[in-house]
Amino acid sequence: AQKITQTQPGMFVQEKEAVTLDCTYDTSDPSYGLFWYKQPSSGEMIFLIYQGSYDQQNATEGRYSLNFQKARKSANLVISASQLGDSAMYFCAMRVRTNAGKSTFGDGTTLTVKP
Amino acid sequence: DAGVIQSPRHEVTEMGQEVTLRCKPISGHNSLFWYRQTMMRGLELLIYFNNNVPIDDSGMPEDRFSAKMPNASFSTLKIQPSEPRDSAVYFCASSPGLAGEYNEQFFGPGTRLTVL
Numbered sequence: 001a002q003k004i005t006q007t008q009p010g011m012f013v014q015e016k017e018a019v020t021l022d023c024t025y026d027t028s029d030p031s032y033g034l035f036w037y038k039q040p041s042s043g044e045m046i047f048l049i050y051q052g053s054y055d056q057q058n059a060t061e062g063r064y065s066l067n068f069q070k071a072r073k074s075a076n077l078v079i080s081a082s083q084l085g086d087s088a089m090y091f092c093a094m095r096v097r098t099n100a101g102k103s104t105f106g107d108g109t110t111l112t113v114k115p
Numbered sequence: 116d117a118g119v120i121q122s123p124r125h126e127v128t129e130m131g132q133e134v135t136l137r138c139k140p141i142s143g144h145n146s147l148f149w150y151r152q153t154m155m156r157g158l159e160l161l162i163y164f165n166n167n168v169p170i171d172d173s174g175m176p177e178d179r180f181s182a183k184m185p186n187a188s189f190s191t192l193k194i195q196p197s198e199p200r201d202s203a204v205y206f207c208a209s210s211p212g213l214a215g216e217y218n219e220q221f222f223g224p225g226t227r228l229t230v231l
Binding site: 045050095102103104105106108 | 157170171206
């Protein structure tokens with residue numbers, strides 16, 4: 001079975017500072033993908049960034065980067081230069097090759113950016 | 116592309132009534148997912164399809180829930196009879212690629228269901 005753990009129910013960050021949102025995962029499948037999604041208060045789910053289990057380099061997408069530490073089974077999201085619009089719920093998710101790509105989501109972290 | 120389309124956006128019904136939620140995935144996407152989101156249980160995967168075939172329905176809470184995907188452009192999630200504890204936001208998501216590939220999921224806007 002797959003499991004995603006996000007241990008930070010809520011986080012605060014000052015505008016323009018960087019913030020790291022934690023995510024650890026558990027799977028016995030050697031082949032998997034890790035994803036981060038953003039859910040603003042309006043409710044939609046927005047894909048942010050993806051990291052494959054065999055990728056050698058950490059993924060980056062604009063101000064988002066994924067700190068992937070395979071041995072520790074962690075896939076932390078780093079947001080640089082936080083903006084007020086970054087205030088939202090953030091979900092870490094995983095898809096595995098077995099079970100035909102079943103996805104598993106963590107409980108989420110609520111990020112609040114302070115002006 | 117219009118993205119994933121869900122209807123209705125809001126549904127208020129009375130306990131015991133049948134509820135049907137609809138989803139149109141992004142054209143060309145091979146996988147479709149139904150999720151339920153509540154404050155208490157977070158985001159739960161209910162069922163997902165690959166190439167219109169149900170792959171895993173282990174997340175469907177009970178027999179009152181059923182899902183179909185008659186073709187590549189349409190899926191339904193039905194609750195019959197509905198109960199107050201079914202109140203939640205139901206998301207449909209689609210994903211390109213084949214089973215086992217790691218493509219991101221594109222979510223619809225969700226259907227907010229309230230069962231009185």
